[in-house]
Amino acid sequence: MQTTSNKQYPFFIKAPLILIGLYLAFYILYLLKDILVPFAFAGLIAILLNPLCNRLERFRIPKPWAITISMFIAALVLAGLLYFLSSQISQFGEMIPELKSRSQELLSQVQHWAAQKLGISMQKQTDMIHKLTDNGQQYIGYTLGSIFGVLGVFLLLPVYTFLLLLYKEQLVNFVYESFGSAHKEHVQDVLQSTKGAIQSYIAGLLIETAIIAVLNSIALLILGVKYAILLGTIGAILNLIPYIGGLIAIALPVMIATVTNDSFTTPLLIIGVYLLIQFIDNHLIVPKVVASKVSINALISIVVVLMGGALWGVSGMFLSIPFVAILKIIFDHIDGLKPWGKLLGDSNPGNLIQSHKK
Structure with missing residues (x-):
């Protein structure tokens, strides 16, 4: 005799329940932000x-x-x-x-140029x-x-x-006891992997931010941009915000250079230099400094960053990548969720977490 707990519900019943559960979960996260x-x-x-x-x-x-x-x-x-x-x-x-x-x-x-050349009226x-x-x-x-x-x-x-x-010991013991002694080694492996990945990720971000701030400031000083150190430092901090922050970091010095110089040579040079710094950051600094044990593919990174921004604003953008990294570690250690871990991960094992870059 089959028990109710083993009953398999059809997809058209499970799918709406899952969607409703996800909606309620995100709604609660939004209310408690x-x-x-x-x-x-x-x-x-x-x-x-x-x-x-x-x-x-x-x-x-x-x-x-x-x-x-x-x-x-x-x-x-x-x-x-x-x-x-x-x-x-x-x-x-x-x-x-x-x-x-x-x-x-x-x-x-x-x-005036747009009115004369493009025929767009001033009004x-x-x-x-x-x-x-x-x-x-x-x-x-x-x-x-x-x-x-x-x-x-x-x-x-x-x-x-x-x-x-x-209370970290109490919290860790609670996790161990929740899963039982039979899974203690498995849970310990997950916790150690999560702690190591997040520590290396955050420490790497701080070091990377300092390096980018120095490179930005030196570049802007050479180009003669006013308040080069301030703009370089702000650009490095904005670079912590995945994808969007890098664009704002370029826009600020370009705007300052445009309104303080009569020619457009300096703004164009700033764009070129910042793109070069971004290339160095993505291909040299991130792989060496922001080395992580978890790889998140670019598609998932963009989606979760946008979802984090819609849910919790700028804070959600920053928190989205560490959160997904933790999820991937958990998925990789649970047999039934390993396909989801592969979906979140990068198929190329040589790639590292570069999702806060673009």
Whole structure:
């Protein structure tokens, strides 16, 4: 006699149930984003700080103090970066009136050229500009809202990080006990693989960002672009946002060079140099520095980055790749889910995670 638990339901029943389940899951993730986003970032930070905490504990430093010292070191590094950026931005603010005046002058020249050469009336151009401005303001407002949403719960990050590091043994034991002693070695393998992949990925990203910031700044200084160090550093930070960040990183110095120079030679040179830096980054820096044990193919990378952006904004774009990397590790260790792991992975074993690049 067949039990209900072994009953196989037809596809036309299972498919809608799966879709409804996915919809509810994503809807819940969207509703809880103000709680889950800082918690997700805190998890990544905790994984990154865990080796330092363990090293301090080996010197017989009590665990709470080891965690506090590790977080204090991380806070000092972050404060140094913020101080550097704020000092550069304050200097940049003095140039805003000049940029605004030059931008209006260039816009007027472009409008007259379009009216004469393309036959587009000034009124039609004005309407198009207003429409683009309104759409741009909405997008900028959405992006800033996402950023300030994260900043609004910024105080939760150190609390989450401290507690995750403090109770990591309890959390790990809970995972072990949930799957039973028979699967302990299997679960341990998954946890170790996940921790190693995420640590190497995040540490590699930080090193890569520093290298790209130096290369960008040197290139812009050679080309004589104003505020080269600020633009180079911002470009490297924006490069952390998969795909979209790289385009914005190029657009900023090009815009500054366009409004501060009479010729278009410098903006064209900036595009060429940044493309060269991107090539070096993708083919030299990423394979050597951002080496990861997990390979995610480009198609899945683009899809999950866009889905992450739609779900959690800019934060979702950044978190999407580590999240999919964790999923792939789990799928690869479960027989029934191995096909999904192959779907997420790159068929070429020589490729590494390069999904935050393009």
